[in-house]
Amino acid sequence: MRVMVMVKATRNSEAGLMPGEELQAAMGQFNQELVRAGILLAGEGLQPSSQGKRVRFSGGKRLVIEGPFAQTQELVAGYWVWQVKSMQEALEWVRRCPEPIPGEDAEIEIRPVFHAEDFVKAPAPGSQHR
Amino acid sequence: MGETPTRETIEAVWRIESARLLGGLVRVVRDLSLAEDLAQEALLTALERWPHTGVPNNPGAWLMATAKNRAIDQLRRRRMLDRTHGSIQSDAATGTSTDRPEIEMDIDEDVDDELLRLVLIACHPVLSKEARVALTLRLLGGLTTDEIARAFLVPETTIAQRIVRAKRTLAEARVPFEIPRGEDLADRLPSVFEVIYLIFNEGYAATRGEDWMRMELCEEALRLGRILAERVPDNAEVHGLVALMELHSSRARARIGPSGEPILLLDQDRSRWDQLLVHRGLAALVRAEALASPLGPYALQAAIAACHAQARTADETDWKRIVALYDALVQTTQSPLVELNRAVAVSMAFGPAAALELIDALIDEPALRQYHLLPSVRGDLLSKLGRVDEAHKEFGRAAAMAQNVRERELLLARAKACAGETGGA
Numbered sequence: 001m002r003v004m005v006m007v008k009a010t011r012n013s014e015a016g017l018m019p020g021e022e023l024q025a026a027m028g029q030f031n032q033e034l035v036r037a038g039i040l041l042a043g044e045g046l047q048p049s050s051q052g053k054r055v056r057f058s059g060g061k062r063l064v065i066e067g068p069f070a071q072t073q074e075l076v077a078g079y080w081v082w083q084v085k086s087m088q089e090a091l092e093w094v095r096r097c098p099e100p101i102p103g104e105d106a107e108i109e110i111r112p113v114f115h116a117e118d119f120v121k122a123p124a125p126g127s128q129h130r
Numbered sequence: 131m132g133e134t135p136t137r138e139t140i141e142a143v144w145r146i147e148s149a150r151l152l153g154g155l156v157r158v159v160r161d162l163s164l165a166e167d168l169a170q171e172a173l174l175t176a177l178e179r180w181p182h183t184g185v186p187n188n189p190g191a192w193l194m195a196t197a198k199n200r201a202i203d204q205l206r207r208r209r210m211l212d213r214t215h216g217s218i219q220s221d222a223a224t225g226t227s228t229d230r231p232e233i234e235m236d237i238d239e240d241v242d243d244e245l246l247r248l249v250l251i252a253c254h255p256v257l258s259k260e261a262r263v264a265l266t267l268r269l270l271g272g273l274t275t276d277e278i279a280r281a282f283l284v285p286e287t288t289i290a291q292r293i294v295r296a297k298r299t300l301a302e303a304r305v306p307f308e309i310p311r312g313e314d315l316a317d318r319l320p321s322v323f324e325v326i327y328l329i330f331n332e333g334y335a336a337t338r339g340e341d342w343m344r345m346e347l348c349e350e351a352l353r354l355g356r357i358l359a360e361r362v363p364d365n366a367e368v369h370g371l372v373a374l375m376e377l378h379s380s381r382a383r384a385r386i387g388p389s390g391e392p393i394l395l396l397d398q399d400r401s402r403w404d405q406l407l408v409h410r411g412l413a414a415l416v417r418a419e420a421l422a423s424p425l426g427p428y429a430l431q432a433a434i435a436a437c438h439a440q441a442r443t444a445d446e447t448d449w450k451r452i453v454a455l456y457d458a459l460v461q462t463t464q465s466p467l468v469e470l471n472r473a474v475a476v477s478m479a480f481g482p483a484a485a486l487e488l489i490d491a492l493i494d495e496p497a498l499r500q501y502h503l504l505p506s507v508r509g510d511l512l513s514k515l516g517r518v519d520e521a522h523k524e525f526g527r528a529a530a531m532a533q534n535v536r537e538r539e540l541l542l543a544r545a546k547a548c549a550g551e552t553g554g555a
Contacts, residue, residue, distance in 0.1 A: 037146065038356035042406055081406065083349060088142035095185075 009075035153244025366422030370429025376411030449479035502531035
């Protein structure tokens with residue numbers, strides 16, 4: 001299964017503080033382990049939400065909202081895409097991740113990606129695919 | 131941490147650690163079966179203790195230490211037995227200390243290559259192809275014999291026997307457990323590539339049975355390929371192999387229709403191709419091209435797949451380039467199957483008449499005599515040339531040869547369509 005693993009934002013990440021050398025090295029090593037285990041498909045760190053924009057779809061209108069956004073802990077500061085056998089395996093890898101933001105409580109969220117079969121069972125509305 | 135680990139948690143740890151553990155144990159005890167037993171005992175100990183103690187901070191090291199302690203115990207016990215059988219003099223004469231077996235000596239040197247060691251053993255050329263596949267899935271994939279048997283649609287006893295026999299062959303051949311270096315290592319890799327690609331293809335175009343694709347095998351093969359690429363990064367073909375598998379996998383969800391029927395490449399909805407895998411495949415191909423001149427067979431096939439991946443629509447496919455790549459591939463592989471595929475590319479680049487000539491030259495090829503795609507391709511070319519009666523016959527022959535239910539249905543439908551055309555005309 002494919003999962004998206006999201007590092008949630010914190011006050012520091014939203015303030016644009018870059019991780020220190022030590023953390024960068026630790027994260028580099030963790031990433032290397034993921035690559036060597038053959039599970040890391042993609043991953044990036046995201047700039048603070050002050051650099052982001054949102055588009056709200058409402059009543060047929062599209063309204064652009066400028067960052068930064070409230071509710072820091074619901075924002076994403078970085079993500080990976082992993083190919084793993086099970087949610088348990090993803091959890092086990094997350095346990096091995098260095099503390100993503102030192103000195104601050106942080107959270108990592110794992111979400112399974114929809115599988116091809118999920119769509120075969122329930123075709124998306126408006127899908128033209130036979 | 132802190133919470134009580136469940137059985138699933140411990141099994142997930144096991145999946146991450148087992149191959150490395152096994153590779154390390156093989157190096158120390160120089161016996162695959164013994165290493166497997168020790169690893170299993172370590173797992174049992176973990177299942178017993180971790181629910182009380184929690185998962186240790188470095189579970190891999192914990193499992194290794196536990197297994198090694200077992201190994202040392204066993205060795206001591208064996209020495210004690212030996213001693214009672216009168217081998218005590220020789221020990222005394224050589225001055226070896228029976229209390230510190232040599233096992234402890236090379237415990238922690240270069241643990242990094244344990245996976246490479248294991249895959250080289252599992253894919254050793256003394257073993258048959260089938261044995262290598264089974265052993266690789268067992269040792270590196272952590273699949274049970276039952277799972278392997280189900281994946282290959284053979285009885286479990288067959289797989290179990292293959293594995294037992296493979297281990298015996300390795301022991302009898304006194305296969306060394308060191309990782310070969312340089313040229314010697316490069317010589318051993320094609321045997322590994324072959325196994326990985328076989329596993330991939332078994333999943334991608336299952337040769338028998340109902341399901342056209344068994345994605346789990348594809349994913350396992352891709353994982354093994356990616357792991358190997360990290361361990362022999364200077365080898366061009368490993369990147370070619372990974373590129374090929376990534377690019378083929380990128381089309382997985384577009385190649386099956388809602389009721390499980392196969393959809394041919396040119397009919398696929400390209401918006402459903404997995405762009406993440408396309409990008410990974412193209413990146414791996416770039417690595418292969420930077421290292422190789424000329425390209426090897428996997429990289430050439432990946433380059434062909436890349437032509438498709440980069441064409442936004444089927445009409446934009448660069449068929450002339452594909453023909454040129456097939457020309458190079460025919461040279462390196464000398465395979466009639468590749469010539470068949472080349473003929474298909476020729477038909478796209480230069481028209482069905484040119485291709486039909488090539489196909490007709492392949493009809494007597496013994497390797498293709500039972501291969502359903504030969505009459506299938508021939509039928510396709512004939513129908514394009516308006517020779518629908520002959521096409522109908524060819525599709526019928528192809529359907530009779532096809533072993534996969536879904537493919538057979540597709541071929542019968544095409545045969546029927548030809549019959550419809552004659553009737554209607």
